[in-house]
Amino acid sequence: MHRLIPERDALLEMLWRVLHLGYMVAIRADTNIHVLICPQICQIAAYTPKQSYSQYIMPYGDLNPSARRRHNVRVVTVGRYRMLKDTNTHKILKTKSEISALTDFLDWLEKEKGDGSVILIYHEPKRFSPTMLLEALTRHKLLDRFKSIVAGFTDSYALAADKCKATVKSMSLRVLARVLLDADSLAVDSALERAAAAYRIVEHLAQGEQQEVGAGGEGLSASKDMVETARVWARPVHTELEALANLKKILERQNTFRPVFAPLLRSARPERKRVTALRRLLADAGLLYDQLKDAWQEQKLTGLEKQLAALSVSAKEEDIKELIEIFDCHFDPTKEAKGPRPRTPRVNRPRSINETNEAEGSTSESHNSSPQNSPNKTNGKIKHTT
Secondary structure (H helix, E strand, O other), X not given: OOOOOOOOOEEEEEEEEEEOOEEEEEEEEEEOOOOOOOOOOOEEEEEOOOOEEEEEEOOOOOOOHHHHHHHOEEEEEEOOEEEEEEOOOOOEEOEEOHHHHHHHHHHHHHHHHXXXXXEEEEOOOOOHHHHHHHHHHHHOOOHXXXXXXXXXXXXXXXXXXXXXXXXXXXXXXXXXXXXXXXXXXXXXXXXXXXXXXXXXXXXXXXXXXOOOOOXXXXXXXXXXXXXXXXXXXXXXXXXXXXXXXXXHHHHHHHHOOHHHHOHHHHOOHHHHHHHHHHHHHHHHOOOOHHHHHHHHHHHXXXXXXXXXXXXXXXXXXXXXXXXHHHHHHHHOOOOXXXXXXXXXXOOOOOOOHHHHHHHOOOOOOOOOOOOOOOOOOOOOOOOOOO
């Protein structure tokens, strides 16, 4: 019998490096949906200047088109067997189950770390990497062992955004490698390549104005500056577990609004994006579907307005009005159900020749293209272990 499991695939890249004061691992995870139900890891890859570790994981479900393009892999069926295939080389990849791959990785990490501790460094605008990894470890009852090895997580995206906010607009690995490392043709297609790029970027930022950065740290142990930088920006494992628990509560509240928003999620992409944003506003405010239903049955529109007044801090007035209209039409059988209005894209008017000439050579200092959702400094909450 075919088992249907909600799909959330990811590519988990890990970079390991021996330090004087312990050990440090950099990780990066890509996700294809934003619902934490059953996250799936497609690959675990570890990089060190002297050795590497890589293991593909067979996902439960097929990868969606965006995930296939992002990870350059897809699921194929050969006879009665499902396999993972590289879309670039067209070769069948050797895979393991998620629990086997995670166990092997912990064995490898535990063997290499010695008497020190580990800090995991991930590079992404949202904190999906720690969330996915901790969720997978919890599901397979490997969390206690993981906590005995790893001290915390450091977001190198937030580090780069803080250090380079005046010079770099986008904090992607490719852009940072080109600007900081003068690597115009740096390959970031595979997991190991992106892990190596992340390591070199963190090393560069940690050394600051020092001239001698080193090509990926080959043959050298990481500097104390790099260790201290990782510790300053680190979040302990228990903090990430609290964030994971809070995220699960938010998702549970979101799911209570399924009767209202589930039909709307079948519409076009702009409408779906708008629905997701409105649903998240309700969940962040701690509201539940039954609360709004009871309020409408007792006081109609007035009851909805009182309940949704809690959104006045985080939501715009037009968002609240739109939610009131959606719920009123949903609860009132005499009214036709209405969906959210997608944001109208701003159309840039053609500029005149004079305006074009004046704009040449100017640079923008806006950072809207790289929103910062990652945590800021934690003032060295990770204790130093030797």
